[in-house]
Amino acid sequence: MNQVWMQEALQMAVENIRSGQGGPFAALVVRDGVVLGRGVNRVTTAHDPTAHAEIVAIRAACLLLGDFQLTGCDLYTTCEPCPMCMGAIYWARPARVFYAATRQAAAQAGFDDAHIYHELTLPLAERRIPMLPLLPEAGGIPFEAWATAQQRVPY
Amino acid sequence: MNQVWMQEALQMAVENIRSGQGGPFAALVVRDGVVLGRGVNRVTTAHDPTAHAEIVAIRAACLLLGDFQLTGCDLYTTCEPCPMCMGAIYWARPARVFYAATRQAAAQAGFDDAHIYHELTLPLAERRIPMLPLLPEAGGIPFEAWATAQQRVPY
Numbered sequence: 313m314n315q316v317w318m319q320e321a322l323q324m325a326v327e328n329i330r331s332g333q334g335g336p337f338a339a340l341v342v343r344d345g346v347v348l349g350r351g352v353n354r355v356t357t358a359h360d361p362t363a364h365a366e367i368v369a370i371r372a373a374c375l376l377l378g379d380f381q382l383t384g385c386d387l388y389t390t391c392e393p394c395p396m397c398m399g400a401i402y403w404a405r406p407a408r409v410f411y412a413a414t415r416q417a418a419a420q421a422g423f424d425d426a427h428i429y430h431e432l433t434l435p436l437a438e439r440r441i442p443m444l445p446l447l448p449e450a451g452g453i454p455f456e457a458w459a460t461a462q463q464r465v466p467y
Numbered sequence: 468m469n470q471v472w473m474q475e476a477l478q479m480a481v482e483n484i485r486s487g488q489g490g491p492f493a494a495l496v497v498r499d500g501v502v503l504g505r506g507v508n509r510v511t512t513a514h515d516p517t518a519h520a521e522i523v524a525i526r527a528a529c530l531l532l533g534d535f536q537l538t539g540c541d542l543y544t545t546c547e548p549c550p551m552c553m554g555a556i557y558w559a560r561p562a563r564v565f566y567a568a569t570r571q572a573a574a575q576a577g578f579d580d581a582h583i584y585h586e587l588t589l590p591l592a593e594r595r596i597p598m599l600p601l602l603p604e605a606g607g608i609p610f611e612a613w614a615t616a617q618q619r620v621p622y
Binding site: 315318319322325326329330332335336337338355356357358359360361362367370371374375377378379380381382388390391392394395396397398399400401402403404405406407408409410411412413414417418420421422425427428429431432433436441442443444445446447448450451452453454455457458459461463464465466467 | 470473474477480481484485487489490491492493510511512513514515516517522525526529530532533534535536537543545546547549550551552553554555556557558559560561562563564565566567568569572573575576577580582583584586587588591596597598599600601602603605606607608609610612613614616618619620621622
């Protein structure tokens with residue numbers, strides 16, 4: 313844990329606004345005192361709704377490591393992650409996550425992901441974006457192929 | 468809604484296993500009968516924990532459209548999305564999501580994201596990956612800069 317990394321992330325977030333690159337968020341992936349990945353929010357300029365700071369930083373660090381896991385790494389993010397980024401964190405499995413602002417502060421600033429957290433607790437049939445089963449009888453075919461595949465890497 | 472798109476996605480998922488590219492998942496973004504984006508799971512081969520089929524397809528479609536929104540688009544995915552992909556869906560805002568396999572079927576095949584869904588409902592202090600506040604008093608600085616920024620695009 314090092315406050316210097318969070319200070320750097322906060323500076324990156326402010327600079328990201330000044331340069332017009334995106335929203336007021338930044339993140340760093342750090343291991344053993346070395347920054348492995350940096351990310352700023354680039355949703356609007358990269359035309360990528362997944363380009364949240366945490367996702368960008370996780371992807372950058374994994375690319376550098378040549379791994380899909382962030383074992384032993386810490387993630388420093390200027391704000392409590394949204395559900396998408398929280399999911400990415402659980403898949404990447406860093407050791408710890410440090411955040412400065414809470415999601416409540418983000419909501420007050422106009423970045424309200426509370427509705428997404430809420431939606432994830434609802435049955436699929438009650439979601440605002442309709443989630444509809446289609447060809448459920450065929451849904452198992454890829455899993456059957458996976459079960460008998462010669463080459464497969466668990467993740 | 469068109470079963471043909473789901474059949475194509477299922478074929479892509481099976482082919483993804485055979486070619487050794489990644490897990491048994493695929494997704495398509497379709498609008499007005501045209502495929503705008505395709506994605507297969509490439510987590511292990513791309514060294515990218517966020518390279519789930521839905522994320523890859525959403526990013527591809529947004530890149531093609533030059534937009535960070537998938538207004539009027541349908542997402543066809545071979546399996547009920549994980550929390551990360553669900554979050555991405557809410558940020559991209561497609562019209563509808565069609566899925567074949569349920570998350571329970573995915574869990575039986577060894578892809579269990581139930582623990583992530585559960586983790587998201589817990590207080591931050593109780594998560595398996597520690598989520599720790601750091602410099603909370605400085606967390607609002609980027610939001611203050613955002614509030615007075617000359618150029619900003621809401622998303």
